[in-house]
Amino acid sequence: MARFCLVGPCQSDGIDPAETLAQRVVRLRKGEPLYLLGDPVATLFAIRVGTVKTHVATEDGRTQVVGFHFPGEIVGLDSIGRHQYASYATALEDTKACMIPMDALRTLAASTPALASRVFLALDRQAQRTRALQTLLALMTAEERLVTFLLWISEGQSARGFSSSEFILRMSREEIGSYIGLTLETVSRQFSRLAEYGLIRVKHRSVALVDKAGLRAIAARPAISAVPSSTSSRRAGVPHAPAQGAIPLAPEQAWAARIPPQSAGGARHTDSGVKTNPFAWETGNGQQ
Amino acid sequence: MARFCLVGPCQSDGIDPAETLAQRVVRLRKGEPLYLLGDPVATLFAIRVGTVKTHVATEDGRTQVVGFHFPGEIVGLDSIGRHQYASYATALEDTKACMIPMDALRTLAASTPALASRVFLALDRQAQRTRALQTLLALMTAEERLVTFLLWISEGQSARGFSSSEFILRMSREEIGSYIGLTLETVSRQFSRLAEYGLIRVKHRSVALVDKAGLRAIAARPAISAVPSSTSSRRAGVPHAPAQGAIPLAPEQAWAARIPPQSAGGARHTDSGVKTNPFAWETGNGQQ
């Protein structure tokens, strides 16, 4: 029933890349690598069953998880346009994935704009997620990070047609911690704390989101929003009370009420007609 | 003399998109927006003079800098393939930028593979930087973050043909802090500390990197590397001694000596010939 293309639901736009693209299927058992950092990039992988993490290694032997990938998602996108994979991809459980030969994809994409735009969409999604992670890492507390992470998983689950409020984590505490910039102990403690507050139920890797509104209230606090706020207060004010009941989300005031800073772009005076090379810059004034 | 294309130096591949692409030039004064989050995406911007920051706003009124952009770089790439800009772009100083109409670019790129691949390259660079930032935020200390940041600036400077060891920062301590996940006070203190150790000289926004090798030794500690290390020690061991003298970099042992984990991909058994839709996933086993 549920069939998805690349990352989003399959709009029946008549494309069935299966015939040309799905040359092979890889089966991996837990812990086996899909590819290694530095391997020549030959294919993308579309996960059919299982879960995969992408990760990098640091000089001092630690490992940094840079992404988790679920069925229906494409692994290897971060290496598109390079010759060698920029990360490791490892199965977190028994996994089955389709290989999508890069050259074939490229060829087909060139002649099939719809496919090309799908790839673009997938890339954009990935970039979005990374950006979100950036702000998560830059300004969220441990509690906020874990809650945000759980909500991401939850979203993914429901996008895939599974329960968004009950699921089994496929990754260890350490891997979660690595992804969201915490130690495994802190992750574990936050799990316990959230359970204590009655926001979730946890038993090892199985998690139930009990009070999703309450969770969202926690995660939304430092989340990015569409509308700029003039109060340039810094990390101030946020009371550390653990958001007991379901504090309702600020309504998605997204676009309607945009307060343009700086007199609404009036400052943007544009000289038209000028023809200069946009790929060069002024060379003048030597130092600096 | 120095002419750069997109982000990299201009290999004379005969492409001069100037004629078709550089329709307009925008001039901004310090603090003026290039575009706002949510503005309809119509153009990319190629910076000719000046510096631009891209940033987002959080629910609680804080601001998070997601990127700094210098002459020769393209701003707006993170919004390619969307209809509305995903961030704000604001001039940090008086700035001149060329507008590159998206539709024209798309058209031209379709017929000029070399241009298309340049755009891809630029996208990849941006993604790389974001990934690096991700690990910076996830596992570096304040000192390591600031040093890494300074080295990034330094690299950029030399890529643009300027001194890599002396430059003027175009952004405030607060903006630096926002970018690398620290408060302005911590940034300021780290500046002072590095100066104290004789690694840099600082006077407000002008910085001189005195001992670049020493700085690299600090930054490289938790930096990602190509070769995986089996010691899965956690955040341990790193003595907090502030890397006094120029501890030499571990030689770029990049590719030569790769130690393949898991018996070098031998685990990857592949069924060929199978033709399944790579864009779908198995639906079976209902729950989970």
Added chain:
DNA sequence: CGCCGAATTGATCTGACTCAAGGTAAGTGG
């Protein structure tokens, strides 16, 4: 010259890391 935003520096506090000690679940071999 005087104002104001930016930077520095100090004092204090605390959230998350570190070190350490069990507890639990699943897998393995006899």
Added chain:
DNA sequence: CCACTTACCTTGAGTCAGATCAATTCGGCG
């Protein structure tokens, strides 16, 4: 089928890097 191993998770106690609060000081600019 059960002891034994192993990997993972939880919880506690102590510490510290960086945040927070709070003055000054510095510089650019009108």
